[in-house]
Amino acid sequence: MNTPSTRRRFLRSSTALIALPALESLGFRRFASAAAPASLPKRLIFLGFGWGITNETWFPDLKQPGTDYTLPLGLKPLARHKADFTVVQGLWNKYSNEGHWGSTMWLTGANRYAQAGQSFHNSISADQVAAAKFGLHTRFASLQLNGSEGGDMSGHGPGLSMAWDVSGKPIGGHKGPVEAFHRLFSKDTTPIEQQKAMLAQKRSVLDTVRENANAMKRGLSKTDAAKLDEYFQGIRDIETRLSKDEQWIGVPQPKAPLPEPPLGLAGREEIKLMYDIIIAALQTDSTRVLTYRQPVNTLLTSLGLKVHPHDMSHYHSTLGEKQEASQQRDLAQSELLAGLIDKLKATKEADGTRLFDHVALAYGSNIRTEHNLDNCPTLLTGGGADIKLGHNLVVSKDTPLCNAWLTLLHGLGIQAERHGDSSGVIKELLA
Numbered sequence: 499m500n501t502p503s504t505r506r507r508f509l510r511s512s513t514a515l516i517a518l519p520a521l522e523s524l525g526f527r528r529f530a531s532a533a534a535p536a537s538l539p540k541r542l543i544f545l546g547f548g549w550g551i552t553n554e555t556w557f558p559d560l561k562q563p564g565t566d567y568t569l570p571l572g573l574k575p576l577a578r579h580k581a582d583f584t585v586v587q588g589l590w591n592k593y594s595n596e597g598h599w600g601s602t603m604w605l606t607g608a609n610r611y612a613q614a615g616q617s618f619h620n621s622i623s624a625d626q627v628a629a630a631k632f633g634l635h636t637r638f639a640s641l642q643l644n645g646s647e648g649g650d651m652s653g654h655g656p657g658l659s660m661a662w663d664v665s666g667k668p669i670g671g672h673k674g675p676v677e678a679f680h681r682l683f684s685k686d687t688t689p690i691e692q693q694k695a696m697l698a699q700k701r702s703v704l705d706t707v708r709e710n711a712n713a714m715k716r717g718l719s720k721t722d723a724a725k726l727d728e729y730f731q732g733i734r735d736i737e738t739r740l741s742k743d744e745q746w747i748g749v750p751q752p753k754a755p756l757p758e759p760p761l762g763l764a765g766r767e768e769i770k771l772m773y774d775i776i777i778a779a780l781q782t783d784s785t786r787v788l789t790y791r792q793p794v795n796t797l798l799t800s801l802g803l804k805v806h807p808h809d810m811s812h813y814h815s816t817l818g819e820k821q822e823a824s825q826q827r828d829l830a831q832s833e834l835l836a837g838l839i840d841k842l843k844a845t846k847e848a849d850g851t852r853l854f855d856h857v858a859l860a861y862g863s864n865i866r867t868e869h870n871l872d873n874c875p876t877l878l879t880g881g882g883a884d885i886k887l888g889h890n891l892v893v894s895k896d897t898p899l900c901n902a903w904l905t906l907l908h909g910l911g912i913q914a915e916r917h918g919d920s921s922g923v924i925k926e927l928l929a
Contacts, residue, residue, distance in 0.1 A: 538847050539635075540882045540910045541780055542628045543859040544789045546660050547831065548600035548653020549811040550865035551875045552824040558585055558890040567890040572828035573877075575836045581888040582839070582854075583879035586927065588893040589902055590872040592919060597869025598808075599655025601791055604864040604874075606662055607900035607918020618656070620666035624903040624917055629787045631912055637749070638785040642671035643678050643772055645793025646764060653794055653807060653865070660789040671791065675759040675771040682775070682784050683754035752782035765800025766830060768793065773838040777845060780853060794827065801826055812868050824867075835861060839879060858883035858906055864899075874899050883909030884929045891926060902927070 551557075556572035569577055576583065593609035596602070603610070605623035612619045625640055633639025642659035645652075654660075659671030672678040755778045759771050769792055779785050794807045803810075805823040813820035842854035857880040866873050876899070878885060883906055893901075900918035905927050907914050 538849065538851070538856050539783070539786055540632065541786045541853075541857045542625060542632065542788075542882070542906075542910060543776060543857060543880075544605060544625055544660060545792060545835070545859065545861045546601040546604055546654070546789070547792045547794055547863050548598075548655075548865065549794050549807045549827075550600070550653075550863055550867040550870070552813070552821065552828050553867045553870075555825055556828050556875060557587060557873070560587065560892055563890050563892045565888050565890075572825065573832055575829060575832040576839075579836060579839045579879070582881075583877055584885065584887050584889040584891055584927070586876040586878065586891045586893060586902055586924070587873055588895055588897050589874050589876050589899040590896060591864055591874065591899050592896065594864055594871045596655060597865065597871065598653060600653045600863045600865045601660045602655035602657050602864070604862070604899075605660055605789070605903065606666070607898060607903075607920065608666060609919070620662050620668075621918060622664045622666065623660065623662040623789075624900075624907065625661055625787050625789050626663060626669070627907060627914055627917060628910065628912055632786040636783055636785050637751075638682075638779075640669075640787040640789070641678075641682075641779055641785040642669055643776070643788065643790040644671040644673045645772075645791060645796065646674035646768060647793040647796045653811070654791055657791075660791045671789075675763060675768060675775055676761060678772065678775050679754070679756075679759050682779055682782070683751055685751050752784060754778065755781055765793065765796040765798070766834065767800065769797065769831075769834050770837065773834065773841070776838070777841050777853070780857070781845060792831075797830060798823060798827060801830055803827075811865070814868060835877075842880070852881075855881040857881070858885075858910055860902075860906060872896075876902060878902070878906065878927075885909045885927050886929050891924075893924060893926070897921075897924065 552572055555570055558567045558570050558573075562568060565581075569580060573585070591603050591607050593607065593611075594603050596610075603620065605625060606621045608619060608621040610618050610620070629640035640661060642661045644659055656668070658668040661669040661671070663669055672681050756774055759775075763771055772790060772792075776788055776790065779788060798805065798807055798810070803823045803826060805820055810820050810823045810827065813824050839854065839859075842857055842859075843852050845853040847853060847856065858878070859880040860876070860878055862874060862876040864874055865871060866875060879887065881887075885905065898919050898921055900916075900920035901922060901924050904914060904917045904920040905923040907917065908923055909928065
């Protein structure tokens with residue numbers, strides 16, 4: 499800790515002060531890891547989907563708040579876990595006005611028009627707030643997973659995953675189970691000295707870029723100076739990733755607790771396997787923060803449904819097969835979620851407790867149905883956060899969705915002052 503302050507170390511310490519994702523790990527991991535944690539780590543998972551849900555059959559009855567409520571059709575597959583999840587009704591992202599963006603602003607609550615003269619702006623997502631703390635001791639500060647389907651009609655909206663960094667820039671994700679598996683468990687056979695040399699070369703390039711950019715600062719307009727600051731932030735983010743890679747040189751990848759996935763999986767089987775990979779990532783403590791941007795198009799196809807997901811989400815105009823497809827989609831997604839909860843409960847920690855007891859999991863979408871963005875479908879489960887489970891919780895109208903994320907963060911021990919457009923924690927949700 500008494501190492502002389504080089505220019506890079508000074509940059510690292512200054513960026514850590516603004517709590518970039520996992521930046522607190524720079525230079526500290528080997529000290530922190532010297533002593534085992536006093537308690538098992540907390541984990542956080544966000545599962546998001548596009549195109550919403552079937553409004554009439556997914557939400558519990560508003561007139562049955564509390565624990566004594568009838569489980570609606572869309573959540574029936576979760577019946578065996580009813581005491582272990584809470585549905586929160588009445589949440590919304592007030593700045594969201596794009597009916598095809600199911601996850602772009604879901605975890606940020608940002609106003610896309612917040613910057614004058616620009617039509618798109620985002621801010622840090624809730625998972626990255628958690629990653630700044632939970633990512634200190636793991637190989638990956640966070641892991642972003644995506645479905646293998648692509649295209650503009652995925653129902654998710656812009657973004658490379660569901661994660662956005664402290665500057666509101668998209669964070670890349672791993673597409674499909676094969677790519678995710680290899681990122682977690684494939685061994686790097688590159689000699690250690692060569693790995694170090696490659697990292698040193700990348701750092702040298704960054705230093706040159708930064709010096710050249712610094713030379714441009716003088717005489718810039720206010721607008722250009724802001725753009726250059728954003729550029730510098732990008733450089734710091736790259737340096738953070740390099741530092742993380744540097745810390746783990748020579749540390750072998752964990753043995754995979756599941757076989758390598760086959761190629762070509764899609765829809766239901768893909769989601770099921772991605773859930774297994776999430777369990778494996780937590781089991782091996784490769785990461786403690788995950789997001790998964792789930793596919794819907796291929797899910798419908800795997801269920802034998804020929805209705806286009808966009809048309810399905812607009813079922814109110816014709817009902818019939820579109821509404822039936824929407825309901826079958828809800829049932830399939832709930833069955834898959836129930837299976838994931840089964841595995842979280844069945845997976846044992848080192849002290850004999852369940853993995854479920856140390857995980858907080860949020861499941862939902864920014865879209866309710868059609869282009870309706872109020873009452874965002876929100877289901878919370880897992881015993882890792884100090885929140886009430888087993889409830890049909892109806893909050894006051896127009897409660898910010900970010901209040902739920904702030905409450906979840908607080909329940910995990912992350913005392914953020916606010917998040918996105920939050921106005922406070924949801925006291926009724928706290929245990």
